[in-house]
Amino acid sequence: MGKKGSYFYVIDAFIASAIIIFTILFITRYAQTDSATPQNINVAEDFMLYLQGTDIRDTDSETVADILKSSVVNETGQTLLTLLTELHYLEKEKGCTLCGEQLYNLSKELIEDLIPPAFGARFLMNTTPYYTRQGQTASESMTHFTSQRLTFYQINDSAIFGPLTAHIEVWQ
Known part of the structure; x- marks a missing residue:
């Protein structure tokens, strides 16, 4: 049971890091400068x-x-x-x-x-x-x-x- 429970923490860590990486990529890739001065x-x-x-x-x-x-x-x-x-x-x-x-x-x-x-x-x-x-x-x-x-x-x-x-x- 202890081994199976630790797999969930590893999977959760991978999912969280993937969400953070995709969010950073999305923000940097699609950020537009506003030229409306x-x-x-x-x-x-x-x-x-x-x-x-x-x-x-x-x-x-x-x-x-x-x-x-x-x-x-x-x-x-x-x-x-x-x-x-x-x-x-x-x-x-x-x-x-x-x-x-x-x-x-x-x-x-x-x-x-x-x-x-x-x-x-x-x-x-x-x-x-x-x-x-x-x-x-x-x-x-x-x-x-x-x-x-x-x-x-x-x-x-x-x-x-x-x-x-x-x-x-x-x-x-």
């Missing part, structure tokens, strides 16, 4: 706030200067978000291919200037993607942030184009 969390929202709060005349962007030189847009008192909306309207409703190129160039310049290179980013108006910077593909990323704004474009005193959704996706 406060600065990272606010990247998409800060981008949208910049678009919403910055007037064209306050921007020293080469693309904005080219847009104003091409006389497609003459209003310098509007925000960057309104400018993007107007370019989208002119491209979709009026068939202005130059406006689509300018919208691509402006969204590219803004993303490259405002969003750190460690992030991938995509700018969309409604469902139309205009610029995508691939750091890592969005489907493979561990952290994904988005920000959206409803925007309108006033065509004249009685007509409004919209609502549109300006959408930025940022991932790391």
Whole structure:
């Protein structure tokens, strides 16, 4: 009886050590670092706030200067978000291919200037993607942030184009 009882203690010790080893392996193998620092969390929202709060005349962007030189847009008192909306309207409703190129160039310049290179980013108006910077593909990323704004474009005193959704996706 004494010999059989000691086998149970040995088996219990093996089971306990196996559980401890598997737990340590599980924790070390599947531990993920959390890259969601406060600065990272606010990247998409800060981008949208910049678009919403910055007037064209306050921007020293080469693309904005080219847009104003091409006389497609003459209003310098509007925000960057309104400018993007107007370019989208002119491209979709009026068939202005130059406006689509300018919208691509402006969204590219803004993303490259405002969003750190460690992030991938995509700018969309409604469902139309205009610029995508691939750091890592969005489907493979561990952290994904988005920000959206409803925007309108006033065509004249009685007509409004919209609502549109300006959408930025940022991932790391």
